[in-house]
Amino acid sequence: MTRIFITLLVFALLPFSVAGQQTGKWGDQGNGTYVNPVIPADFSDLDAIRVGDDFYAISSTMQYSPGMVVLHSRDLVNWKIISHVVSDLTVINPNLNWDKMDSYGRGIWAGAIRYYKHKYWVYFGTPDDGFFMSTATNPAGPWTPLQQVWKVSGWDDCASFCDEDGQLYFIATHFENDPKNNKKYNIHLFRMAPDGKSLLMESDSVIHQSPGSEANKLFKINGYYYHLFSEVKQEGRVLMMKRSKNILGPWEMRQLNHVNKVLDKEPNQGGLIQLANGKWYFFTHHGTGDWEGRAASLLPVAWLDGWPVIGDPGKDSIGSMVWKVPKPINISNAVKGIQTDDDFYSSALQPQWEWNYQPRAGKWSLTERKGFLRLHAFMPADPAAANILLKAGNTLTQRSLRTTANEVTIKLEVKGMCNGGYTGLTHFSTSGTSGIGIKQFNNSRHLTYMSHHKDRIGPEVKNSIVWLRSVWDFRGINRYYYSLDGKLFLPFGEENQLVWGSYRGDRVGIFNFNTEQECGFVDVDFFHYRYSK
Template sequence: MKDNYEVLSKQGFWGDQRDGTYVNPVLPGDYSDPDVIRVGEDYYCISSTLHCSPGMAVLHSKDLVSWKMIGHVVSDLTSIGPEYNYDRMNRYGRGVWAGSIRFHKNKFWVYFFTPDEGLFMSTAAEPAGPWEPLHQVWEVSGWDDCCSFWDDDGQGYLVTTNFADNYNIHLFKLSGDGKELLHDSDTIIHQYKGSEANKIYKIDGYYYFFHSEVRCEEGKDVRVVIMLRSKSIYGPYEEKELIHTHGIEIDREPNQGGLVQTALGEWYFISHQGTGGYYEGRTLHLLPVTWVDGWPIIGNDTDGDGIGEMVWGGSKPINGYPTTVLSTNDDFERWVLEPQWEWNHQPKDGKWSLTERPSYLRLYACRPIEKDNFFTVSNIISQRAFRTVHNTATAKIDVSGMVDEQEAGLCHFAQTYCTIGVQQRKGTRVLKYNNSGTIELGPQLRVSTIWLRSVWNIDGINRFEYSVDGMHFTSFGGVYQLGWGNYRGDRIGLYCYNSESEQGYIDADWFCYEAAEEVRCGNESE
């Protein structure tokens, strides 16, 4: 019989159940490539962001179940390279890949590779920032999934994969300030098909190299989580499989992640779902860890073979802290964007503002790099879409600043896209639905304010609605299947462009996204 937690998970339940238990995923959205540390009684996690800006998300938790976005490491993606800028937008599926976060010398240290530009690092006194300007440690291509480590004698190391060279895993020494690799120390410590997701730990006198690789199990290729162990950092190493993975349809292939120990000495593994494929992307899971004969077992060893199986939930690791609700809403009252927002590539400065009209987000229209190509529209602002029982995202938008050939509204996008918005031509505004180039025009709009809404359930089938009074909503357009693409889950957000000029703007009054509940978002008729 299936574990009851697995049943709840597949029904769309997630996170803190408010009865001392939790259900996986603990975050039902795209928080891919996590790494986690504990500092005192606080837990911090980073998550890759690829082509989204700001880059490398930072999250905080008190109990490993309820997580909250608190900031980003990379404020400007052009500090990595020019291809991320609004005038190129040429890094879909690339950009900020998996990295590591560590606490050393009273600072937080983050290292990560981009597949095209190389190795980068930054430090901060506080995980929410500000982070030091991004430093390029090594200009190189074809490397990924790095992790820093400082030994008891203070010597720093970095472990990473050269995926362009047969997935060799390399170990380097770091310079004293952590800003350089000592290349003459380069040592290959492991190689196997698809070896990546690297982490390094020192526990009870052993060095542990965590990674995943691709092996044939039960007649198909799956990602397998492996640990190497040695008394010397350079080996020789013993090897052990930590958790059985059976494929996305069975256990969702937990693999990329990190080990963390609570203040009471218990161990857990924070992981993402392995391969994506669903519209929510790679979600965040929490699995218990037990140690047997100096080896960790991730999940439950149900058959006694010394290798774990996926766990879909259980007792919370830590109690006594209030449940943190995911931050998804924004009334734009602050003069900075809430941390759940990220831009599609680096936005164009001067084309958005939180101050020109206080309590509104003003989005100026930009001309796309390629006409009629939504993926070259700059200054699209979005956040992660979640896979829960019910989702409703509503935006209240003032369109009185629009001009001819301008279009703006609410969007979903990943590999494909779908929008509901307002289009103005020859002084006339009409409602417009666009499903990856299949367009439906709606009624003429004679109001200056419009409410746009997206509604989807656990199946990810989205339907758009609109209102001219904030109370009565009308369905418009067809159905759209939310999807995954460019190693990202679906994004929900706002867009604004002008196909002919850099003229016109919209003002977003608020954006309200409620997951798993049907609620009203304040006084919608305001």
Template structure:
């Protein structure tokens, strides 16, 4: 094959200093001087896959139980990203367990998938650990996407990818991680042919192409006439990137390790997508597999082709790549774009950054009841033996990702004049390991400011005003301090600080909650939500 030469970037800084700066102090993304710092997305964009179509880059990220599901993001330079939509509007088309009245899929739901462009359409395939594999197509990645179609009803599988060969034949690759109860660490990777419409597997074509400890994160490519199967596996040092290549899609294969990892310093970059710019340079957009309170953020790593192998990161003496934390931007564009975060609720629909915790309850939220406001009707949380935290059982909780940046301020203006006894509404941070609630609680007609930190409550003032302003501020260490205002100008803190946390493969979520522990009664009107974050 023709050897691909990568021109080294300038300013690759030493690992220790930049790791400390990026991870501990929140430096990230476009630096405004032609360089960038990893992570390029300092928030929970896990299980990434990415492609280039023309001069545009598109990526998808898993969303577990959040709705709408499977977020789609877009970039023109691989550094500045914006959210453009989601693939799955209705999670109940996948499983009733992801509905507001079940809420039974923490750590499950929509896992890793792949995005590809062929036959004049975008194709997304993904799986859930309990319900099997699903797919959808769209003529534009922002949607609308076709209703999801179940490709295969199976459990114990994950990390799939579709592939269209030069002759138009479609293939599907995925991992069976539940093959042997006695040896759960060894996973089989299977390859199938698909029917021409891409909606069914040819099950009799099943072929096991690899087995190793934790082998998943599958992607298929064809580069310069060779087939490349990307995957990850668990070795002594941690989860590393691997690549198999062959002249035939069925092998025989050569296999090589592409990078080294350090679980504490670089947090195991592994799942992602291999990309080539129009100029011919190669990169790998990846999540960091070891989650922290912000989740699994995304970094962009250079790819150096060595003897036909795409080595990810900075090659060492053993020609295996290491994590790098800074470099020149792949594409020179002066315009800086930030992931959307604020919403004035005046367009008649939710902005694309929002995701409900589970499929929301129809009729319990509205943009038409009061123009320019989001109305949330309160109802009782479900009963669950698995979850004792009320926020994990309360439907219609509206969320978005919490960023790991030096300065984060999320504010909410809320009309509380139509609350009912038993109702509690306001701002929340939560994961499956901890939570905090900050807002107004009404009992016996009296509305009181309440801060609930994992069940330990602190009460503030009695609120007689129609509006209350609530705020959470946190830093790059994930330490949040709540504050309130009765005039929208002067804010006062209440209660102790709260440590944002990680749980069930998800980072912390900032959100708006509204529930009633007594009956389905009362509502609040959200005027606006503003979330400012910085470099």
């Protein structure tokens, strides 16, 4: 009793920022307010813009395919996934293909989305392959084939900028510098060719250098050029801004927010947005990730003396995190919650899905059996990793949400399996993998629980249809269940702590591979995802 009382007393004394997180509330509250995060899932390296009455955002995807997710909102609080910029990751690097799978934490990093010259422009970088761009007349796609802007390594966090005279600029960070000075990153500014597909290298200019200076964005507001970026200080990674009447400087500089790794998880990288009514907001990720990854929050912006202060301004004119805020725009019919469910009746995968690496062509289908996702099994390319899910193709994933109650159920038809086949439902990151599924060997199928690359074989399953379920709570404690009739669900395996790894939050996914031969398939009838709103 004493321990419970102390816990409640400590919780009551916590600042609102922490208490708000512990309630598990998030997003649109239905009463004209919202609670951060607005998306309690892994939408990292955000950037956002307004075009008319619509808001668009992009988020990095690393090794997941399709890559660079695009979101849409009408009120900055309720978001939907509408497309991806990159359909084939192997255009960037063959190591992002299903037969390599060795680029966790690499792939598509941060980028920026802009609208000018009657098109949407997305630029992004990878740490190994340089910078790429694509354009679209509709952010829902199609996006033009990927164009490599500059083949280089050791650079990141780029953005484009179109000045009033039509001149295009490109800004990015060089994070691999002289080993004697590797704590300081150089931010470079270039002019671009008129088509935006290449840099004018002779225009290269270093406009800032500091520890960990990244997350670059350029704006022109009221006659000033503003350079927004993040920087590592003693308190953590904070937002900084420089301004000048000339794009090449000289610059004034201010800190825009204070951060705390524990209490607010360092909101930093994001997009600065002005509404039609003149108010400003900052759509950002939380740079310190927990098991759900780097979640998305929306912070109000107050302009003080010509500087945008992010969050709640303090006596020092520097902002701090806010958790409960009036909505910027009230839309009565806003649909709350990001997409999750799929009954696989569409001829295309719903936009919330991303494969772990570029999938193998011809090994999955939505048309071979109408209303089902068919996953064909094949062996991992690396024989030494035959039973390791992180090396297995045909793993289709979604982001795991951090809400008070979460439940995913899939219905599988497994009669098409053959010996060596392994299929099921999984949570995975590079720091921890678990799952429940069906493994076939000696011409019989068995319920199987997987944790940290080790399997526990359960009873034989003679049914051709099986339901698998994962349930997890706000803490990320997950438990698996199975059913043979879709009504009675029984637990199997132990509790697991969901984790993040390689800059990515936990993913929930469906997998099917074979440890012995290229043989067999399963049909997925549905993927139902319930979460508290």
